[in-house]
Amino acid sequence: MTVIEHQAREVGVTSGLDPEQLEAVLAPRGPVCVLAGAGTGKTRTITRRIAHLVDSGQVNPEQVLAVTFTARAAAEMRERLESLGVAGPGNRIAAQTFHAAAMRQLRYFWPMAMGDMRWELLEHKFRMVGRVARELGLDVADRDLLRDLSSEIEWAKSSGIGPGQYPDAAQRSHRDLPTDPRTVSQVFAAYEAAKVAPNGDRLLDFEDMLTFTTTILRSDPSIAEEFRSRYRSFVVDEYQDVTPIQQDLLDAWLGGRDDLTVVGDANQTIYSFTGATPSYLLDFTRRYPDATLVRLQRDYRSTPEVVTLANAAIGRARGRIAGSRLKLVGQRPAGPEPVFAGYDDEISEVVGVVARIRSLIRSGVPASEIAVLYRVNAQSEAYEEALSEAGIDYQVRGAQSFFDRPEIVAGMRRLTSLAGGPPPPMPPVDAVRHGLHSVGLTEAEPAGANARARWQQLLRLMEIVEEIASQAPELDFAGLVSKLDERSRMRHAPVGGGVTLSSMHAAKGLEWDAVFLTGLHEGSMPLGRASKTTDDVEEERRLFYVGITRAREHLHLSWSLSRGEGRGAKRRRSRFIDALVPKAEVDFEPLPERTDPDPDVLAALTAWRKEFAEAEGISPVNVMSVTMIRSIATAVPTSIAELVKVRGFGADRADVIGAQVLDVVDAALPGRAAQQNRR
Known part of the structure; x- marks a missing residue:
């Protein structure tokens, strides 16, 4: 040169x-x-x-x-x-x-250091752990137990901890153990011994x-x-x-x-x-x-509005890491303010998020530049269904789509097998729950990270069953299973280029124009089991920060106050959000109070919701929840401006069905003059 x-x-x-x-x-x-x-x-x-x-x-x-x-x-x-x-x-x-x-280095230097001794890579611990667990008398049919044991061995080895040190180290680190620590230690020691052949040759795992x-x-x-x-x-x-x-x-x-x-x-x-x-x-x-x-603190990815929120979120961190905190300085032009949205229940949250996604796509944001992020993979199912019904392509990152996940495939296979036999002597929903028990849906949340993840997926499948049964109470067990199978087959196949669905962990290192952080309630963010120690909570706060900083321009943060429609507000939004929500948006602005919903408006909206859902080929609850209908029938709004004040209804929903809802309300109240400012 x-x-x-x-x-x-x-x-x-x-x-x-x-x-x-x-x-x-x-x-x-x-x-x-x-x-x-x-x-x-x-x-x-x-x-x-x-x-x-x-x-x-x-x-x-x-x-x-x-x-x-x-x-x-x-x-x-x-x-x-x-x-x-x-x-x-x-x-x-x-x-x-x-x-x-x-x-690469080991393959080159091993012969020089070890002579004729040979080694092979053990790419997966599962089979070897299963073998030694069987010899120790453990239940090797419990595959989640074996996966959790493998994960614990991997953590210990990555941390430089041997079998003898494991029990004390696991206790100090508050590990989420599948069994008692001494049993894990025994499996760990047997696993290490099993990798050494009698002639000295070895199997080496990645650690x-x-x-x-x-x-x-x-x-x-x-x-x-x-x-x-x-x-x-x-x-x-x-x-x-x-x-x-x-x-x-x-x-x-x-x-x-x-x-x-x-x-x-x-x-x-x-x-x-x-x-x-x-x-x-x-x-x-x-x-x-x-x-x-x-x-390096100059942020070239996100708008100043997103950067300000990220700084505020991580600024409340505690502990040693907080002392080295970087304060980002946004370098991009100004953009929209982050949107905070609270909903009565999870279904309303999903509907609201998908409505806003549809609005962004209509405004020119490519679907491939939109991501929905959640804390655990089981939360993806509701968005997969809602996006499919809306005709919006999606792709699931870091996991298979819900009905393709091994535990769901196993659960569906079990239910289909039972549906081919004699009718079970119990109500259909109870029969489904009983059938799923054999594949991991226990009454109580199990110990161990892998077992718990499997349980969460099956619990979500059970919630889908309960939703189907509530909409069609006449179904027997076989009909309920058939309807569930039909629902699984109606999904769009995930494609490249669609909206990304991802856990917050899997989103690390990625970025999108628009990011929806969902399920931001206590128990989900921070995760319930991660609230035992300050260190656990702070790691969850950092995960929340990572989620915020994936957004280039549009950021939407949402939570719901209950799991399902009509279950009552038993949740509260995440502690990480409390100090971030603008004062004007802390609570929904109430409409004028009435004692009871107007029965004529209530009946008219219920009938219209059913007709609209059938015409669109979607579930009635995805149009409006029962709680929302009762709120509208109580407030009897006269304009779009009043309608969007109904909790959970929002501007995006008003953009799609607002005028029709007001027409239904007007028709149910003869003599009320149509308002001029409704559109």
């Missing part, structure tokens, strides 16, 4: 950067910590830093090892580096996940790859010397998510050197349950007192 070419590329590497990004890119070799808030251009910054180090001759491209946590993030990093001309054929910068890097690579580098100086002569400069993305054994491997890679750049945001620490800890990010400048520390 000529001097002129070098200068031109160096200008390209540093062009378009803000002052803080430029400081991070041009920082000298040595320890560098980049605290990068959501939307501040962290990938752009670290890839430009790597390019600068290469172009300035400070490091050979083949001596750089960049690690991150997902294959998708590693691929994006490689693409960025290739576009900068410092990666690709003849210029190889390694950008990999921790596990991919460890596997073993990291720990064995670390051990080899630390125990064999010649191997360590060979590795460290190859890799001299290290970059770690999402550093707030490293586990203890990943940090141990990084330390072994470095071997006392300090040519290390880390990038992270403690505010986005949401994977503590897997063993991840932000401690290494928070302690970086203590470990390296001479480190360059750069804060």
